[in-house]
Amino acid sequence: MAFYRAPLTDMRFVLNEVLEAPMMWAAMPATAEFGAELADAILEEGARVTEAELFPLNQTGDAEGCHLKDGEVSTPAGFKAACKTLAEGGWLGLGGNPDYDGQGLPKMLTVAFEEMLYATNASFALYPALNNGATLLLDQYAPDPIKQIYLPPMHRGEWLGTMCLTEPHCGTDLGLIKTRAEPLADDRYAITGSKIWITGGEHDMVDNIVHLVLAKLPDAPAGSRGISVFLVPKFKVNADGTLGERNALSCGGLEHKMGIKGSATCVMNFDGAEGILIGEPHQGLATMFTMMNYERLSIGIQGLGLGEVAYQSAMDFARERLQSRAPSVPAAPDKPADPILVHPDVRRMALNTRAWNEGGRAFAAFVGSQLDCVKFHPDAAAREQAADLVALLTPIAKAFLTDRGFAATVEAQQLYGGNGYCVEWGAEQYVRDARIAMIYEGTNGIQAMDLVGRKLFRNRGAYVERFAAVMRADLASEASDTLAPFQRACEQELARLEAVTAALLERADGHPEELGAAAHDYLQLFGHVTYAWMWWKMARAAEHGLRQDGPAGAAFYQAKLSVGRHFIARMLPHTLALEQQIHAGAEPLMALDEAAFYPD
Template identity: 55%
Template sequence: MAEFKAPIRDMQFVLNEVWQAPELWASMENTQEVTPDLVNAILEEGARLCENELEPLNRNGDEEGCHWQDSVVTTPKGFKEAYRLYAENGWTGLGGSPEYGGQGMPKMLTVMFEEMLFSANTSFGLYTTLASGACMALDNHASDALKQRYLPKLYDGTWAGSMCLTEPHCGTDLGIIKTRAEPQDDGSYRLNGTKIFITGGEHDLTENIIHLVLAKLPDAPSGTKGISLFLVPKFMVNDDDSLGARNGVSCGSIEHKMGIKGSATCVMNFDDAVGYLVGEVNRGLQAMFTMMNYERLSVGIQGIGLGEASYQQALAYAKDRLQGRATDGPRQPEKSADPILVHPDVRRMLLTQKAYNEGARAFASYVGMQLDIAKNHSDAATRARADALVALLTPVAKAYFTDRGFDVCVLGQQVFGGHGYIREWGMEQYVRDARITQIYEGTNGIQALDLMGRKVVANGGEWLSIYVEEIEQYLNGLKQPELQPFKEALDSSLSLLRQATEQVVSASRTDLNEIGAAGCDYLNLFGLVSLGYVWTRMAEQAIGKDDTFYRAKLKTARFFIQKLLPETTAYFGKIKAGSAVLMEIDEDEF
């Protein structure tokens, strides 16, 4: 297999040239110290860590998996030592609050590091990103006492975090959870219940694990309005920050999974476990969503990272594998055959991988930019606009990146032919690891329903209008003749998105099934338009620059606009078909 190389040059291009991130960071007080030199150093050091320490553990981690015995989980060989190195070098607190020991790096930058991490070793990366998400929820909603006690050791990697939502009888419908929290005289709570599918719920990487747990109080209202959020440590923490007795939380088993086998997916039992309220009573879901929005973007980035790793392997194989001759004449007549890269269909697969990977990378950075603006900008109206865009774009980033990431991994496997189906080449692992990204943190069907129902129909397309107006304003400013094909193609696709929105908003007034019927097709249409937007911006920066990198960027942009963006027409046609064709069939007719 080819060695993974982090795509630092492309990341620098996206940050510095497409989005002018250094200028943005310099304009906001909390990010003024984020200089280009610092960013380059972080990217380069992150690449060395991922390439040299984490990627070599990926295959063995998949083969060995995690081990469970008597409530104890042991991670694959090498993971514990790698985690110690990861924490010692400050990566666990990269985006964390400086007030509690984090480095405060902007999300635009941390999404780039996360992509490298997931390319190199997705299973390992899951332990670290769950801790980051837990820190986000605590930093925004916990009391000062809880933050001071728990955040420093979470940021320095001494402790890890987990997110405990799902229960055996409910996944998406959290309103029917059964885990209960009983208030105690000292202000703490006692939690009882079982959670399943808990990533990193138990492991041997850190000395303590801090669980964020959704539960209901005895007198809580029914449904989601009665959910509260609690911090439940694996080991109790003494007043001097040393570890005390084991809390009433244990791992009942780990799942045997299709992929991400180096990541412990746990059944967690809470038996009179001591917990502490995070945020307000009965408002736990709002607090948890602070974490979940970041986690959903992180899951989307998993799709990008795995797609990039698959592409690199497929490209190296296509250059090396000799099979057949080019249809317009031999490229290497001195050899028995030409590399398969000469064949149009192989190029189609590789260019599709490249176009989706690079487009998604640029769009992920755009979403990260909105998160940075919403958090750090001095102007309240600008922050509110960015907040609206984050709400609108998060389900798109999670679902579209992971759907396309899985597709890209399958294409990489296909380039290898029969060898792609064989374990030792590694391509089938990318496919297996990518599959879960379409399922957890809310299945992609749920993301489509969230986008269509809550983020578009519920406000009459108000948030969408902010995004569409930005794209229209950008297109109106494009004057270069070389960009006119991009402008025309994107304008046409944007028109389809507007028409689709108007149709569903109107139709849903009399038939609520229209929202669910259109959701997935609408999300795919939205994702294609969004990648069309960022690819046009990348093409603009590449035009007129005589360099291999920029020439390749412009040619890939043309491929996306001419070969992939036209799929918007098909998605629009499916949206126009409405809900009747789905709902008219009776149960006994399936």
């Protein structure tokens, strides 16, 4: 009774009409082959494969979960076969370096495909999401012989990668890790320690699992400046790429979780397992950030995908559900009651969900476009500007997309009434599956600290100024009657953001607790401003499409403008509260004695 069709019309609209991806690709030699037609064929086939292979396994996978027996982890029925099908279609190495059997797709396209993955099966989607981040890290930091051995089978989805960071006593504070690496002969290391919450740490879907493990060398400085990254495969790999003996690592347990039950969340024990140092010694945190930043956007897209499937499923339910009469005139007088969408409050929930989803889709694609620019653009200045925007927007993408994605699943669940709480409709699974996205990959609080600390305070607002300049340049061009409300809202909200930023920078000088106190609300404010901008872009493209009889069709453009107006009128005002809360500063938070928080 869950319902999903990949929102291809909206994806095409965002890519081709809002962000003009084909024009951008054409301007960069490395992406010149990707025209609208090829992109479209990829998205259509991506929709087909995820809808056919993954969506049917979503509820069954949740019910069955993963199981550990004699050290082996079994994934839910159908996962292994689906993994093979997707791997053979090249879908698991979509953004990978083509020199090593990757598909080399622009990020703007892989973002759209990732949304389909998460929407159809968030548990499954995590295995390739980790793999993609791992290959990205190896592509950037591993020496060529290692790349030659490891990257092709990982890009082909025959092996999958993991990220082993957390230990029982430290998640956020990785400087505290205890896992150690002892040098062996031949540039090899013996890795010993225990890692927890390792997604896909052990499972039955592929021939080998490639762990990227944070550990400390014997001479490591204390804290986070003493961490290194090691590649530690489940099966040792011979020089010719064939598999050797089992490495000294094992799965010590599976977590029982609220959701994403088809994703194997493992305790991984490394007992002198052989590994290879990747990147510079003690620079592991910086090295790992290549992977972490990848995962942060990916997890943001988890929120988006789940918000989308939650919306579609709820609307599919609403299609048939009749309760009570419309406020003025019955809409279906021949039926015992009207469809629930006659009720303004039901529409409010539906429009909230939809406005977050559509704003989020544009935002994720926009971040993708900047990542493509960083990677492929021939002009250094363009690359630098894009890199600044990516640095600034990554924590927002992770936290805001997942906060809004979770809110969307909760709002969608509410649309069902009591059915939303019952397992068979699927709505409650989306809520459970979305909840983790606000927690892992750096909690959303950590993202907010990253935003106000590294991305704002450290450069005294330089990234924000850059963002404001780009946004303002985008706004200046036009303002028809239709677009004026979007333009005004953007100008007003950007001015608010700038004023809040300036005040915060001043207040935080010598008072670092002011950054932490403002962090969450500042990220929320920034997210709202960014979405307002995305809605401006979409409104502009929709108006253009209406005038030019664009490919998405008049009804689509009208609906887009209508949802956008709802966003401006009934969701964006939240910034008024955020502004005031940020100005309240740290004092109300810090006044209470620590002891007074704890229960007796």
